[in-house]
Amino acid sequence: MSTDTQKLAAFLAELRYDDLPEHVLERTEDLLLDWLGSALASEGARPIPLFEAYAQKMGPADGPARILVNGRGTSAYFAALVNAASSHLVEQDDLHNSSVLHPATVVFPAALAAAQDLGKSGRELLLASVAGYEAGIRIGEFLGRSHYRIFHTTATVGTLAAAVAVGKLLDFDQQQFIHLLGNAGTQAAGLWEFLRDAADSKQLHTAKAAADGLLAAYLTEQGLTGAQNILEGEQGMAAGMSRDADPRKLSDRLGRRWALVETSFKFHASCRHTHPAADALLALMQRERLRHEDIQRVTARVHQGAIDVLGRVKVPQSVHQAKFSMGTVLGLIAVHGKAQLTEFAELALQDPAVAAFRDKVQMRLDPEVDIAYPQRWLGRVEVLTRDGRTLFSAIDEPKGDPGNTLSRAELEDKFRRLLAFAGKRSGDEAGVLIERVWGLRDSADLSNLA
Amino acid sequence: MSTDTQKLAAFLAELRYDDLPEHVLERTEDLLLDWLGSALASEGARPIPLFEAYAQKMGPADGPARILVNGRGTSAYFAALVNAASSHLVEQDDLHNSSVLHPATVVFPAALAAAQDLGKSGRELLLASVAGYEAGIRIGEFLGRSHYRIFHTTATVGTLAAAVAVGKLLDFDQQQFIHLLGNAGTQAAGLWEFLRDAADSKQLHTAKAAADGLLAAYLTEQGLTGAQNILEGEQGMAAGMSRDADPRKLSDRLGRRWALVETSFKFHASCRHTHPAADALLALMQRERLRHEDIQRVTARVHQGAIDVLGRVKVPQSVHQAKFSMGTVLGLIAVHGKAQLTEFAELALQDPAVAAFRDKVQMRLDPEVDIAYPQRWLGRVEVLTRDGRTLFSAIDEPKGDPGNTLSRAELEDKFRRLLAFAGKRSGDEAGVLIERVWGLRDSADLSNLA
CATH class of the missing domain: 1.10.4100.10 (2-methylcitrate dehydratase PrpD)
Incomplete structure (x- = not known):
């Protein structure tokens, strides 16, 4: 046996x-x-x-x-x-x-x-x-x-x-x-x-x-x-x-x-534990046509692992730490609609609106989310608006998950954005690299992959 | 604070x-x-x-x-x-x-x-x-x-x-x-x-x-x-x-x-967990003038850590594993009076008398030894002789312990034995290296330490 x-x-x-x-x-x-x-x-x-x-x-x-x-x-x-x-x-x-x-x-x-x-x-x-x-x-x-x-x-x-x-x-x-x-x-x-x-x-x-x-x-x-x-x-x-x-x-x-x-x-340039809530908040704000100023409080209902990893970061001291700050990630989403590399580099620590939104965010353990984890990363947010309404949003597969994956076009776009962020390689170079990867299974020589 | x-x-x-x-x-x-x-x-x-x-x-x-x-x-x-x-x-x-x-x-x-x-x-x-x-x-x-x-x-x-x-x-x-x-x-x-x-x-x-x-x-x-x-x-x-x-x-x-x-x-060329019992057995055999054939059974009374580390090895399959076999170590001590590198290389697996003695050895957890450990590594063995006597031996500081340490002459001797075991360097070379180490505090250049 x-x-x-x-x-x-x-x-x-x-x-x-x-x-x-x-x-x-x-x-x-x-x-x-x-x-x-x-x-x-x-x-x-x-x-x-x-x-x-x-x-x-x-x-x-x-x-x-x-x-x-x-x-x-x-x-x-x-x-x-x-x-x-x-x-x-x-x-x-x-x-x-x-x-x-x-x-x-x-x-x-x-x-x-x-x-x-x-x-x-x-x-x-x-x-x-x-x-x-x-x-x-x-x-x-x-x-x-x-x-x-x-x-x-x-x-x-x-x-x-x-x-x-x-x-x-x-x-x-x-x-x-x-x-x-x-x-x-x-x-x-x-x-x-x-x-x-x-x-x-x-x-x-x-x-x-x-x-x-x-x-x-x-x-x-x-x-x-x-x-x-x-x-x-x-x-x-x-x-x-x-x-x-x-x-x-x-x-x-x-x-x-x-x-x-x-x-x-x-998809977002942050710790994956923030993604389900980020997608749920984005969906809610689009659905309800809310601006960030309209929001009084956000409660991200999360699994325990998210609290373990993200719970330490109160006020992020670096861009890297900001990626582990649920408040900062939701702040970028709420104020700027996205949380990609550029937003983190230029806005996560600098933008007072993001910092203000960060302080409105709390995490709470949600038994349903916790039981589903880690097989499924459920996004659940509860929003209290300035005008006193309590709104709720749920997404079951954050963007990028296998059931909601990125197409080759989206992957190529992400790749180009990543290279542009570093600013060291041209768009043409990015294109060459993309072609090399798509042709990998017919490639006998890997010395020039990148 | x-x-x-x-x-x-x-x-x-x-x-x-x-x-x-x-x-x-x-x-x-x-x-x-x-x-x-x-x-x-x-x-x-x-x-x-x-x-x-x-x-x-x-x-x-x-x-x-x-x-x-x-x-x-x-x-x-x-x-x-x-x-x-x-x-x-x-x-x-x-x-x-x-x-x-x-x-x-x-x-x-x-x-x-x-x-x-x-x-x-x-x-x-x-x-x-x-x-x-x-x-x-x-x-x-x-x-x-x-x-x-x-x-x-x-x-x-x-x-x-x-x-x-x-x-x-x-x-x-x-x-x-x-x-x-x-x-x-x-x-x-x-x-x-x-x-x-x-x-x-x-x-x-x-x-x-x-x-x-x-x-x-x-x-x-x-x-x-x-x-x-x-x-x-x-x-x-x-x-x-x-x-x-x-x-x-x-x-x-x-x-x-x-x-x-x-x-x-x-001092012995085996896992340190075997040393207290080895010293205690050696002292007992010298004190009672026993030969290995006179011994029917040995019980090494040890701390739990010794059982954890040594307890896996029943019949050693390699010289290295023999160093983690309490029975083999005590067998070398009983039959040959020592358990140095040469004994391990030439006798630990080959000598039927050592193997026979190995099977007479058992370990047992001893509360006194266990409580003292790891500050003190107490050696306690109980021997049952062929003629039916039960003998006991205790040593409190195995050879090499701080209170029973090796002199510089003993260290030099050990060093020479170690080099001779590898067989790659002459006695003269060993002497040169010994002098270099003893002169270390006045040495500005460490490139030729060995």
Whole structure:
């Protein structure tokens, strides 16, 4: 009788490119473009240059893998490190709901760096990325909500997701995948504590997850053995870092359920926990033709995870922290109708109307929303108007969710906006990159992907 | 009112070489020599070449820091990585009892690599190492016994200890040390699960702790901010990874208590949890003039931590696993009178008399021993002889403990044995290295330490 970990490892080992349904492949390309935009949007933005300088100091002067934000060649380890740091900065990368994992920012940097290092093709990169998503999402679901209360799942589980993607590029068999999970799982780290100080750890977390996962895969390929039961064992990840782990999640409908296509794209440039309420407020204001001045109070009825992550931020001290301020996000929506990168950069901290609206916003735990979470991220807001009316708005699938996803045209538009935000690449360059991603499955050479 | 973390950070920032008492400096030199021997003893031994190859593939072709086992120059990051992997392999590196931390294998690799990179002197290296020990030991004590049940403290806390040593070389002020703890603590990882499979993770753990700690320090120096309360905060290390954390331990008698001098040297080449019983059995057999054939049964009365760590190993499958087999260790002691590296390599798995004795050994939880632990590691064994006598033996300070420490002559002897075990360096070379360590405080150049 196989354990759930063994079933997962067997699935990963046996997965072939030809097994992937067309809609899974297409969505993988969508996610990759979305990720690339997020990485390039942070070009030059603090603290990414610190990681670039570290790679330059500690790594080789050149190499087969490429750092996206500066075009430099380096070894796969440092490319994964810097690219993962940079793709999680502007809070525009994807999110899988029920695992509360941001897969792109950990899977693609490791997979692309290893693929460039190993001279792999576009198809091999896509297959490896699917493997990373399928494993990472299931491991995130396995560790459950209690894990996410303290640990940043994208950091911890991200280490395993990145490792699996690289392991697939290295064509691991089942036993190698088990060693790999052991070697990656025992490196899994990342605590939410940084959030209340608006510290830079979020970028450190994704950087290290991708790089450590890659390290685990390369060492496993050379024969480094790992714990055989790192996920479920008595002194493993669940034992140490979860109180509600469910092993069946690890092997949930392998090969039948494609967890990757459940991943949401971010529309607003803020923490995903703010999106359902933002969409619900926008819908309500449009429906009732309200202006922000008409609103006296907003109560966002949310799941507990939103309170855990967002509850710390009262008055945001930085643009990054503003993305974790429910009041600021709803303020941008109410006053300016949107909360994209430009609004955050130019208005989130500067606009007195946004600050005034922020102070009208409160969060309250809603049992219905909480029970649905994390499978569904329901948006529920209650608005008290100046003229004394209490209005209510509910949305069940925020923009970007699988049932309300972005079209290729919307994704291209988002990509162009992300590159324009950084201001380093022309529209023509953006177009070239878009074409490269859409042509990925016929590409034998990944050295010029970006 | 300062938190305990702030007090610790202030102490680290203010610590000066001239503050160090002579006996602390001497013991630091002792510990460094002991560490160097442990690192060199693993020259060529699996899995260290995997880490060497990884450093060669991902790192620069040369650099200011040196990999001990092959003499290659590289960047500080990779020197810390490989040297930390190699110094924890032969189970001869030091241990601090009450924190259950092996400080040398994480502190010295990071400190030496950074000191070589930064062109620091022997005195600066000694000061930085003391800072790493004092912080790491207190953080280990802070996280307590519940942490150690699941997490490998030398991996988790080791990341912070290594970081602090490098931070001291970078001359951090109090605020930088707080950021540094945040950046290191959020990377802290390492699970005991590998032990039941005799997997290679122990080396991965120390490698990553030293390298990640160094990475945290270099990025902090460049301005990467970290959580301000990573140890005590609501979503910090203690919240996620301990159930009995005691913040007062973090600032316990700073500047008055030198925790470094409480560190034990290993005499037997096995897991430290086996040493008290090994010494007690040896004393009993000498006292009663017993041969191994005279013994029908041995009951080692131990603390719970020993059962947690050693209880998995029934019949060891590798030399490394044999070091975690109480039966094998006591078998070597009973049959051969010692359990050094050579006995493990040549007899632990091969000698039928050792295997037969192993099956006579059981562990039992002893409340007195358990209560004393981890401050004191008491040795208690009960022996049933073939002629039906029940004999008892107790030792209160195993050989190598602070109250029963090794002299410089014994340390030099151990160092020579460690180098002879690897068989790569002559006795003359060993003598040169010993002299270099004893002359460390007058050395301006650390490039040729080993």
